[in-house]
Amino acid sequence: MSDRASFPIGEREALALLAAAAEARTRAYIPYSGFAVGAALLDAEGNVHPGCNIENAAYGPTNCAERTALFSAVAAGRPPRSFRAIAVTADTEEPVTPCGTCRQVLAELCAPDMPVVLGTIRGKWRVTTVAELLPGAFTSAQLEEDRSRKGGQKP
Numbered sequence: 194m195s196d197r198a199s200f201p202i203g204e205r206e207a208l209a210l211l212a213a214a215a216e217a218r219t220r221a222y223i224p225y226s227g228f229a230v231g232a233a234l235l236d237a238e239g240n241v242h243p244g245c246n247i248e249n250a251a252y253g254p255t256n257c258a259e260r261t262a263l264f265s266a267v268a269a270g271r272p273p274r275s276f277r278a279i280a281v282t283a284d285t286e287e288p289v290t291p292c293g294t295c296r297q298v299l300a301e302l303c304a305p306d307m308p309v310v311l312g313t314i315r316g317k318w319r320v321t322t323v324a325e326l327l328p329g330a331f332t333s334a335q336l337e338e339d340r341s342r343k344g345g346q347k348p
Contacts, residue, residue: 201308201320202277202278202308202310202320206235206278207278207280207308207310207318207320208318210233210235210241210278210279210280210310211233211280211282211310211312211318213231213233213241213243213280214231214232214233214243214258214280214281214282214312215231215282215314216231216233216243217231217232217233217243217244217245217258217262218230218231218245218258218282218283218314219231219245220243220245221245221246221247221258222245222246222247222248223246223248224248225248225250225252226248228246228283229245229246229283229284230245230246230257230258230259230281230282230283230289231243231244231245231258231281231282231283232244232245232257232258232259232261232262232279232280232281232282233262233279233280234262234263234265234266234276234278234279235276235277235278235279236266236271236275236276236277237271237275237276237277238271240271242262242263242265242266242269242271243262243265244257244258244259244260244261244262244263244265245258245261246258246261247261257291257292257294257295258281259279259281259291259295259298259299260294260295260298262279263276263279263298263299263302263303267302273301273302273303274302274303274304276302276303276304276307277307277308278307278308278309278310279299279303279307279308279309279310280309280310280311280312281309281310281311281312282311282312282313282314282318283313283314284313284314284315285313286313286317287313287317288311288312288313288317288318288319289311289312289313290311290326291309291326293327296323296326296327296330297327297330297331299323299326299327300323300324300327300330300331300332301332301333303323304323305322305323305324305330306322306323306324307322307323308320308321308322309321309322309323309325309326
């Protein structure tokens, strides 16, 4: 487990989130890949927002479990960067990690030091952070820097 997060997640909390992610995984819609993923996002008030992957025949509109949980929480009124932790699980040998798109969305909506619990349905797990998953993430800071060079005007 990583101990570098400024608001670490305890083992009991991590295991509870992994259990919620495993439950969400059972609702995955995966007629094409057969690869079910579950996620569980813990908000600042202690609410858990589940997510599962939802596939589409056109592939592009497919949504990963992590983004489903994050978008659901934001849609429910939880402010970005107010989340405490997220867990992700799948039926893999080693703990599953978010895809690149999900890492970018995590970097946008979560604090860099937010714990990310990576797990398997077999019980293997570890903790990392958003920043460790996507070092040097593209953020709004780059957009603001560009805007300020252009006199603060949006296109």
